[in-house]
Amino acid sequence: MAGTVAFLRRPWVRWTIFALVAVILLVAPLVLPQFANQTLIRIGVYAVAVLGLNIVMGYGGQVNLGQIFFLGLGAYVTAYGVVNDWNIVLTFAAACIIPAVAGLLIALAAARLGGLAIAMVTIALPIVGVPLAKRFSDLTGGSQGVSARFSDAPDWTGLYDDQWQFYIVLLIGAVSFLLARNFVTGRFGRALAIVRENDSVASSMGISPYRYKVLAFTIASLFGGVSGFLYMVAVQYTSPETLSFGHSISLVAAMVVGGAGSIVGSLIGGAYYVFVPQATSAIDPNLTAIIQGVVLLVVLFVLPGGLVSLPRVIRRLRRRSGSSHAAGRPAPQHPDGAAPQPPGGPAPQHPDSTTTENTERQGQQ
Numbered sequence: 001m002a003g004t005v006a007f008l009r010r011p012w013v014r015w016t017i018f019a020l021v022a023v024i025l026l027v028a029p030l031v032l033p034q035f036a037n038q039t040l041i042r043i044g045v046y047a048v049a050v051l052g053l054n055i056v057m058g059y060g061g062q063v064n065l066g067q068i069f070f071l072g073l074g075a076y077v078t079a080y081g082v083v084n085d086w087n088i089v090l091t092f093a094a095a096c097i098i099p100a101v102a103g104l105l106i107a108l109a110a111a112r113l114g115g116l117a118i119a120m121v122t123i124a125l126p127i128v129g130v131p132l133a134k135r136f137s138d139l140t141g142g143s144q145g146v147s148a149r150f151s152d153a154p155d156w157t158g159l160y161d162d163q164w165q166f167y168i169v170l171l172i173g174a175v176s177f178l179l180a181r182n183f184v185t186g187r188f189g190r191a192l193a194i195v196r197e198n199d200s201v202a203s204s205m206g207i208s209p210y211r212y213k214v215l216a217f218t219i220a221s222l223f224g225g226v227s228g229f230l231y232m233v234a235v236q237y238t239s240p241e242t243l244s245f246g247h248s249i250s251l252v253a254a255m256v257v258g259g260a261g262s263i264v265g266s267l268i269g270g271a272y273y274v275f276v277p278q279a280t281s282a283i284d285p286n287l288t289a290i291i292q293g294v295v296l297l298v299v300l301f302v303l304p305g306g307l308v309s310l311p312r313v314i315r316r317l318r319r320r321s322g323s324s325h326a327a328g329r330p331a332p333q334h335p336d337g338a339a340p341q342p343p344g345g346p347a348p349q350h351p352d353s354t355t356t357e358n359t360e361r362q363g364q365q
Contacts (some may be wrong), residue, residue, distance in 0.1 A: 029166040030055035037162040038234070044169040045230040048176050049191065050255050051263070052223025058260035059184050060216035061196030062111075063118055066125030068248035070099040070221045074228020075134070075238040076140055082232070088239060095229040098220055101137050103221020104214065110212040126245040133240040145239025148232055169230050175227055181263050192216055243358075253292065257299050259306025300320025 027036050053067045074095040081091030086310025110121040125236065132142045140146060154165030183189055195202045199209040213281050254273040276295060280288040301308055 002186030016186075018083045022206060025170060029163040031270055034160070034162045037166050038190050039278070041162070041166055041169050041234045043267075043270045045227055045270075046171040046251070046254065046273040047267045048134070048173055048230060049227035049251055050258065050273070051176060051266040052220035052227070053178050053251055053255050054260065054266045054269075055180060055183065056216045056220035057142075058255065058262065058265075059189060059196065060192050060213060062213055062216065064217070064220060065245075065248055065252060066122035067220065067224050067243070068123035069293060070103060070224025071128045071228045071231060072126075072129060072133070072238065072243035072266050072324055073099045073102060074145070075227030075231045075242055076228075077225070078229045078232040079148040079238055080139060082150045083146065088150065092229055095310075097227045099225030099228065100218055100222035102225070104218045106215035107214040110236060111217060112211055120157055122246070126248050129243040130245075132241045133243060140357040141239070143240060145237060146364045147237045147240075149236050151233040151236060155258045165233050172226065176223060177263060177267070180223070184263065188212070188215070198235070226280050250292070253296050257306055262306065262308045265306050265308035272307075290365075 028040070032040075049067060049071050052070070053064060056064045057060050077095045077098050078091055081094055082088075086094070106121065106125070110118045113121065134143050138144075138164045151161070151165050151168060153159040153161050157164060159167075184192070191202070191207045194205065194207055195209045202209050202212075231242070250273060251269075254264070254269035256269075257272045258267070258269025272295075277288050278293055280291045287352070299306060303313060
C-alpha cells in the first residue's frame with residue numbers, strides 16, 4: 001500500500017492521470033446520451049455551490065445556512081441580463097460580482113457575531129429571499145419565475161445543446177475549482193486554518209480573524225453567484241423556488257457527505273446532491289427526504305470526514321488489522337524449548353562476579 005501511494009505521488013504519474021481525466025471529460029459529452037449529459041451538468045453546477053460553502057464552513061469553520069440565496073441571486077442576475085440583451089461576458093461578471101458584494105456587506109456585520117448569531121443571519125437569507133423574489137415581479141417575474149434561453153449551441157460548433165452546455169459548465173467549473181485550490185493551499189488557506197482553530201492564537205500571530213472570516217464569506221458568495229450563472233446555463237429558468245431554504249440545507253448535507261474541508265469532497269457533494277434525489281424519485285419520491293437523512297446519518301457515524309475520507313479509513317483499518325495479527329503471533333521458540341538467545345549469545349559476565357558477590361554476603365552475615 002505504501003508503495004502504491006508513493007508511486008501515485010510521483011509528478012509524472014499525477015500529470016498522466018490528469019491528462020486521462022481531461023480527455024475523458026472532453027470526449028464524454030460526445031458519446032453519452034442527453035440525460036447523462038444533463039445529469040453531469042447539474043453535478044457541476046451544484047459542485048461549485050458546495051465548493052463555496054466548503055470554503056466558508058469546511059475551511060473557515062463558520063456556519064453558513066444561506067448559500068442557496070447567493071446561487072439564486074446569481075441566477076436572477078443572469079436572467080435579467082439575458083432578458084435585457086446584455087453582453088454575455090458582462091452578464092457573467094455581474095452574476096459573480098453582485099452576489100459577492102451582497103456577501104461582503106452581510107459578512108461585515110455578521111462575522112463579528114459568530115456562533116449561533118451568524119447561523120441565524122444566514123438562515124434569514126433564503127427565508128427573506130423567497131418573498132422578495134415574489135414581490136419584485138418586474139425584475140424577477142414574481143411567482144411565475146423568468147426564462148432566459150442563452151446557452152443553445154451555436155450553429156458553427158456542430159454540437160447539440162446539452163453538449164455545448166456541458167463544455168461551458170466544465171470550463172467555468174474547472175477554473176473555479178483551480179482557483180479554490182489555490183486559495184486553500186496558499187497563504188490565505190493557511191491563515192484561515194489558524195483562524196478556524198483559535199481566534200486568539202491567530203491574533204497573536206498577526207492574523208486578523210475578522211478580516212479572514214469576511215474574505216471567506218465573500219469568496220463563498222462569489223462561488224454561489226458562479227453556480228447561479230451555471231444553473232441558468234443548464235436550466236435556463238429560475239423562480240422563487242430556487243431560493244428555498246430546503247435547498248440550502250441540502251447543500252450543507254451534500255458538503256458533509258462529500259467531505260468538509262476538501263476540494264474533491266465538494267465534487268462528491270455535488271454528485272450526492274443530484275444522484276440521491278434522482279435515485280429515490282425512480283423508486284418513490286416520498287422517500288427522498290428519508291433516504292437523504294439515512295445517508296447523512298450513516299456518513300456521520302461511519303465516515304465523519306465524508307466520503308472523501310473512505311480511502312484513508314480503509315488504509316487505517318488495514319494497518320490495524322496487520323498490527324493485530326502481528327500482536328497475536330506467538331513468540332518464536334528455541335528447538336530445545338529454551339528461550340531464544342540474543343544474536344550475540346548470552347550476555348558475558350565477569351569471571352569473578354559470582355565469587356565476589358558470595359564473599360560480600362558472608363562478610364555482611
